[in-house]
Amino acid sequence: MIPDSDIHAVIHLSSTAVYTVVGYFDVHHKKIQIMGLGLAKTDAFFGGQIVNREHLLSAIHKSLREAIDMAGVQVSYVGLSFASPAMMGENGIQDKIITGQNPTGDTLGRKINHDDVRDILNDAKVGLAQKGHKDVQLCQQRFWLDDDQSGKDVVGMLAHKLTVGYHLISVPSMFYAQIKDLMVSNNLEVHPMFFDGITSSEYALSSDEKQRGVCFIDIGAALTKVCLYQEGMLLYTRCLPVGGQLVDMDIASTLGLTLLEAESLKKHHGSANASKQSKSDFITLKKRHHDSELTVHLYKLASIIEARYLALLHEIFDELTAKGLDQFMDMGVVLAGGGADMRDLPSLIERQFGVGVRQMDINPKVAVHTELLSDDDIGLLKTHLSDPKLHSIIGALMYYQSEQYARDERGQFGDLDRVGFFGRVGQKCQSWFDKLRQLL
Template sequence: MNNCYILGLDVGSVNVTATIAKIDNDNFSVCGIGKAKTSGLKKGVVTNIEKAAISIRKAVAEAKKSAGTRPDKTVVSISGAYAKSVSSQGIVSIPNDEITINEIKRAMQMAKDNARLEKEQIILHVLPYEFKVDGQEFIEDPIGMSGSRLEVCVHVVTAEENSVRNLLKATQMAGLKIDSMVLSGYASAISTLNKDEKELGVALIDIGGATSDLIVHLGNSIRYNGVVPFGSANITMDLSHALSTPLKDAEDLKLEYTKLLHSGVKELNLPTIGESSKTHPASLDIVTNVIYARIEEILLLLVNDLEKSGYLKNGKLGAGVVLTGGMAKLDDIRNLTSLVFDNMPVRVAKPRMVAGLYEISDDPENACSLGLCLYGAGEFTAYEIDSNGELKYKDAEISTLSKQSVEINDTENRVEKEVHDIDKNFPIDISKISKNKDEISIITKFKNWITQLF
């Protein structure tokens, strides 16, 4: 890929982050970033298309100004609030006794067609996590192998069609043409997880403004995705209610909490809600209780989700939990998470270091937008059917003969698709398909622990 500029657009419920990266002879560098406060979205879902478009336009304009160029390709995130998932399976014969990219594509397409999904869902990703050749299991990559039968097990990620269309309309109004759509948790995983964590099994938690995305990566691919409809914005609301202070001041208090904790301050003077000229005293202990009570609730909901998925048992998460997103910056969240997850190993992750504007890697908030750029640059699973219904694969792992073969096959499929394509105006061609909380409490234990530290 020579001299291509990729825009990663993370449309969050609190902030829209636009990151522009340059790909030149396989060298990756970030050259622009822009942020804007989000309007027209709630809990990851578009509620006002025009307001959402304005927020997107502002963030992208700032990124373009920073980069000094326009992007050639745009990859946008889809909130976990939209997404559902299901496992599926495909089996095909191998006519020439050697597996080529065509056999892999046919098997994955079969698995996609076999997926049983709810109505009004569209496919975002078809991600293979296990291949079998003539019944032999644990095949990492079947390309070039001999056999007569290929089987693939896939994780299919889908989203609500109308919600996706509303997001696409907002991006179109902002003057963008979307090339790919990526689950936000998947993008964050690309920029934060290392090879060992993926192989051992890991739960990535991206705690955003209004939602917290959960991804389980085990072996070759994502195996589970979920979402909790709470995030750091709920902490701001809780602080505002508990302290009778305006939302803006509650947000500032949340962002400055770590500094206040280390400064030794015990009491604060806060503006009074509805009376901007008046202030009132508030104990820092109340702030601590409110913040960690909400974090505990979010983490317990995530634990419950993981227990239902079945991946919390039997040592499937050998690498433990990785935290990223804006709330991952909160003081001692690693220790609290370890307590909630029964002393599992926990790592707080920033995005990987990159060339260019390396400062982007200092902030966990940028994990998703950087991951989108990396996805656009070719950082994805070895094989994948993407949001356009096209097979993506790592060029280095495919022979020239296989590449020529799949290009011929893709041409035939595109001709057939154009004949049967009904909705010509939909910018991304994605196939439409049918488709307790635990009552334990550890906040007192944690408060005592943190009191001993400070």
């Protein structure tokens, strides 16, 4: 029997659907076991904005009900994963003087405890209110003791001053309140909230990639999420209001097609790298709602697609370069999302930016918990898990039970009761600290 405290539910809001997954971490097999999954198609949260509150409420309820009915459990609190261009990600450093006294009354340092870490991280959030923002997620990076380099865990160590580097993600306070209200209206308490880019990274990236330096780019229907890691630490996040649907709109407006025709043409004949497309190739396209045909020059089609992807990629890489973060990409780029499933996109990135690229693979650390499930539900879950489109929601459950999340929660809320996290990630890199102090 699995203890209820080990079972978690996570809801993911995307531009095309609401997903809910219920599962737990199997310590023995080192895998996430999926017990239930719910899916409600909707565009009520399109582009990271609440477009239709009532429709979104209904989709959340339907998705959650499907998942918990399949899993045979009840939940009153959930994790929530989402992304929005309104999100702001920033690196920071915060200090705290550690005081104690000896019998003569002299001020001394002392052993650091969880309260010290919690206080310093909470202090990091204080300035958000003045900006009209509320924190969604805070990820610890590194600690310094008395200005000397340290590691990722300093509780119990002696120091006069504690310094922490962190990455803080926030949204406007009113937007945060609206998201919370959606959950409350479904009789749910939300904890924690996650940035979709981080949870997707948990599914898509290996620990070696995060250690050596990698840029994760997740291109969805209406949004693109970006995360940069080095030495196992999150250094950069961004959510851009650009996705695969903009490519469809460019094709439709240029060639005089409907969005459905443009999307079909892109999927079956498109290329993101015009240099890979012969200039002598044409196809005849039968239009859906007219008794007419259209001759399409495939090189022109590839040029339209390439232009939109290059505009997006330049916005990403130009900012990384401006921030001095392009030096932390030894493992190149990992692509995910339906919008990244575009023929010749990796070769375009390699040609234009000179970095290696790979497409996300199905994560082998995810399995179906077959106990108490019907054969139909087992078959349905296995089909879902073979679909890379579910990387965001599965990644949210994986991150919920990850080492990074455990460390961040200990820092902000004290010791956790649950155990069974993924193996520790991290090795010291002497040059890293100097680079981080310069950046922050």
